[in-house]
Amino acid sequence: MISAAASLTEDQWIEVLYNRFRIEVSQDRRPALHRAIGAYAQSIGEDNESLLAKALSRQLSAENWSKIIHLATNHETRFFRNRAIIDQLCNYAETFARPRVLSVGCSTGEEPYSIAIALAERGLANFKVHGIDVSEDCIATASEGIYKASEAIPSRYVKEVTNGHLRFYDWLKDFVTFSQHNVMSDRPIGFTNPSVIVTQNMLIYYRKEARHRILEGLALGLPIGGYLITGPSEDAGWKPTDLQRLPVPTASVFKRTQ
Structure with missing residues (x-):
């Protein structure tokens, strides 16, 4: 008791x-x-x-x-956790000459690396993926790039380190960066002009008003034609005036139109 x-x-x-x-x-x-x-x-x-x-x-x-x-906060995640959203994200990224993808609430880095692999699988070689998370412990793990072996990771992207752990090759890690950031702060993220911003399972920790404030802050960094993606319904009915909601069944997707 x-x-x-x-x-x-x-x-x-x-x-x-x-x-x-x-x-x-x-x-x-x-x-x-x-x-x-x-x-x-x-x-x-x-x-x-x-x-x-x-x-x-x-x-x-x-x-x-x-x-x-x-x-x-809950840091449960895995590689290619939501393949449908990653595929949709890649479709949007391919419309940019130099795609820049921002993963918000990236936890220990599985999502940013999954995105990098998916973009590389499509033949893209001129992209950047940046992950941010409020937890410095998570960012340290992500930056190291060492994970338990997973069948979801194609073998050509990793090398075995020891005891069933794998490390991403440096050539892939060069596409991916990380930094600690609290999305409720006014501090600049340090990753400018993202083509696509994605956040999944992070907004659930915040009330409706805070979710809207976070999304508004993220949207400010989008260039015209840029995309903002959240998990289904995680936007809590957000209705921005300068972004268009797209009819995507697997996610909440917004595109900056002005």
């Missing part, structure tokens, strides 16, 4: 995460998050309450925040 003090601390963490990052944690994940934060606090010589006190007084370091955000 959860004590009243523990329940209060749990609720306060949820409030802090929402107020600072607009991240929502589902009811069923809150106890596990509370335990995970407690374990992390112990690993750095703190307890849950003292770490929370620092968070409330804005005394937590960027490293501490990065770890807590990592714990608060």
